[in-house]
Amino acid sequence: MTGDQLSGVRGRSSVISNQLPDIRDQKPETRNPEPGTSPAGIYIHIPFCVKKCPYCDFYSITDPSLKKAFVKALTAEISMYGNSPHIFDTIYVGGGTPSVLKADYIGRIIGAASTSFSMAPDSEITIEVNPGTVSPGSLKSFRRSGVNRINIGVQSFQDNILKFLGRIHSAKEAGSAIKWARSAGFDNLGIDLIYGIPGQTKKSWLCDLETALRFEPDHLSCYMLTYESGTRMHKDLKKGIFSSMSESVTASLFGSTGDFLEKNGYIHYEISNFALSEDKKSRHNTKYWAFAPYIGLGPSAHSFYGTKRSWNRRGVKDYINDIESGIMPVEGEEELSRKQQIIESVFLGLRQIKGIDIKLFDSKFDTGFIDIFKDTITALNKKGLIVLDENRCALTKKGMLLLDTICSEFILNEF
DSSP: OOGGGGGSSTTOOOSSOOOOOOOTTOOOOOOOOOTTOOOEEEEEEEOBOSSOOTTOOSOOBOOGGGHHHHHHHHHHHHHHTTTOOOEEEEEEEEESOGGGSOHHHHHHHHHHHHHHSEEEEEEEEEEEEOGGGOOHHHHHHHHHTTOOEEEEEEEOSOHHHHHHTTOSSOHHHHHHHHHHHHHTTOSSEEEEEEEOOTTOOHHHHHHHHHHHHHTOOSEEEEEEOOOOTTSHHHHHHHHTSSOOOOHHHHHHHHHHHHHHHHHTTOEEEETTEEESSGGGSOHHHHHHHTTOOEEEESTTOEEEETTEEEEEOSOHHHHHHHHHTTOOOEEEEEEOOHHHHHHHHHHHHHHBTTOEEHHHHHHHHTSOHHHHHHHHHHHHHHTTSEEEOSSEEEEOHHHHTTHHHHHHHHHHHHO
């Protein structure tokens, strides 16, 4: 798993969930794309890891014996969606750790998706890799299979921090993986890092950022360490085995991150994401924040189209059994109410540095953003947490640290 997943979009349902009846025996509904609809995306979840990271709450297993059967089931699921009316321009292969699969398996998966879906000629095809699971040969094979963007889950260039995070690679291996990826032909390369780690200082964090920039990455994802309920790290925190970083120090690191990367020419376009240029932004992840349609394939993957979200079965064995029985592996779905759509538009809009497009919001919901949230906007603006003009409502740097709290105020005060 790399840092891209920590944004909490791909593996979650909506902010408010309405569990509906089991729809596992239903076929995916064919829809005519609306005029002007943005190209759709494809997310493919590879549920295998060499070792489970103690902070990760995304679905994965460490049993490698099911890989072959899984790939067969996955390609079969892909073919089940062959009637999709959408044009797709992104494929994102995440996990888990996709790079634990043989390179020819990745090629087979990309090939199946390219055959079954209408792919745009300039499609962005991304793979997440762990530095401890790649070689010069495997990276070249990924590139030959059509993958043209790579996210490398470095997390830190310091071995003591990597040990705390439970990573299987060393700092030296991280550097080698980046060099090998460049040699393999990847000219769209992202590095994922984590900060807010107990004992970390501003100096050590800036050292990680400086090291990362020596490799001239096209994209950087810098995520704050979170302690998700049910993870081993959360349990260790509750037991008092270690103490979390104070909010004031975390806030300082967040501010230093933006200042340092912007000073070095990176565009801060989402709370945790930075790109060297406009065309190096993650086209796929931007779909989540912009309410664009996407199909999720593999165990636990989520799909979104229009106002409906669905999610696949979580267990690998259950997923495989469904596919082998000719059943779509969908576990449930929800139809987003108007209220839910408004809440998600606020949450996802505020994640982006450009903020909420007020005119687009007003047009989409046939109402006034200012009218709905006037009192909340006024209060947050006085606190210096948001900025507002006639076109956009966006968080200040101070506000970015309080995203969840601010979104709760929008919800509680106006609904």
